[in-house]
Amino acid sequence: MIKTQTVEGLEVHFCLPTKKTTRPPVLFIHGAFAGGWMWTETFMPFLAKAGYPCYALSLRGHGGSHGREHIDWHSVSDYVDDVKIVVDWLGQAPVLVGHSMGGFLAQKFLEHHETPGVALVCSVPPQGLIASQFHLMFQKPHLFSEINRIMEGDYTDTNTLREALFAGEVDEAMLTLWLTQMQAESHRALWDMSMFNLPNLHAMRRPPMLILGAEHDVLVPAFLVQTTAHTYGLPAHIFRDMGHAVTHEKEWPLVAATLRDWLNDIKP
Template identity: 80%
Template structure:
């Protein structure tokens, strides 16, 4: 059963197995313009059914968490601190799963803390956002401008959102709900991810890592996901025919199953 609560000002969703298990908890970290809600309808119940206690945080300024009015001032370091707050509340170190910006934050968290495992899903690479931004600007200049409009609180229509996040057939009701829940992102955090606060690869703990991407992702293209894999000396799994929002593509269970298979090899 899905539960929603506030932990030191942060919205935390939980979805627990029907019976207690010895499997490690999983903490999901959302991407830019989103919130913990993006995990609640798909990955969390899928993995809870497999025996994993699942949690998802809405970073400060997102979803139902505090700091919405000051979102432009929140930094990547602030978001890393939010993960630490939830980990302390859990009382047990979870496996971290980060999507897009969330994957970048997970990498920054690893500078300070060890974890049993870390999964990067369509993640901003350790080299930052610059390459992705230039790729989008040259490949899809109109979409690049439309996405930048979100920064000012001007939300795109469903067709623009569809092009940015999805590649396959999608449910129109879900698309409208996603659009309704989108929000501005911190300018400061985006600059941090671009050049000012990139992961310190020499300081990072190196737990077992899973690196997943999507073939038709226009926001974090597959070649950048492969760059992340090369940086960490790990293979990558690129899902064919999918876009950036792999949590809600029609074939999202394939991605969740890959995550489950990898989790089965993790030891707390």
């Protein structure tokens, strides 16, 4: 069962195993335009059933967290501070699982903090957003334009969401729900991820790391996931026939199972 609590103004969803466990907690970090809600229907119950205490925060200005009225002022450093607030509240260092922007934040978190492990899921690479932005602009200029509309807080339509986030069959009701939950993102944070606050690779801790991507991801293409893997000297697992929203593709259990199997080797 998913429950929700407010921690220093931040919305935190949690789903706990039914039995006592010695396995480390898992903290999920969402991507741009989203919130902690993106984890609650799929990955959290799946991993809680496998014995992992699961938590997902909504960064400031997102979901039910404070700061929506000042969304454009929030920086990557602010978001990393939010992650630290929830980590401190947990009282035990969690494994971080970050999707897209959330993966970038997990990398930034490692500049100053220890964690048992980090999973980067369709993550913005340590080199930043510029390459993916140019790739999208040249490959799908209409989609690039529509995503900029979302960034400004304008609603788009389910066809745009489908093209941007999914490669396989998608339930129309789920798309409609996502459309009501998605929101504007901080311009400042996006600029930080583009060039102004990239991860300091020399300062980062290097815990066990899992790098996952999707074959048909148009927002963080598979070749950039491979770039991330190469940067850290690790392999990348690219899921075939999936798009950016691997948490809700029809075959999402394959991704969750890969994450679970990796977690089983992590020591708290």
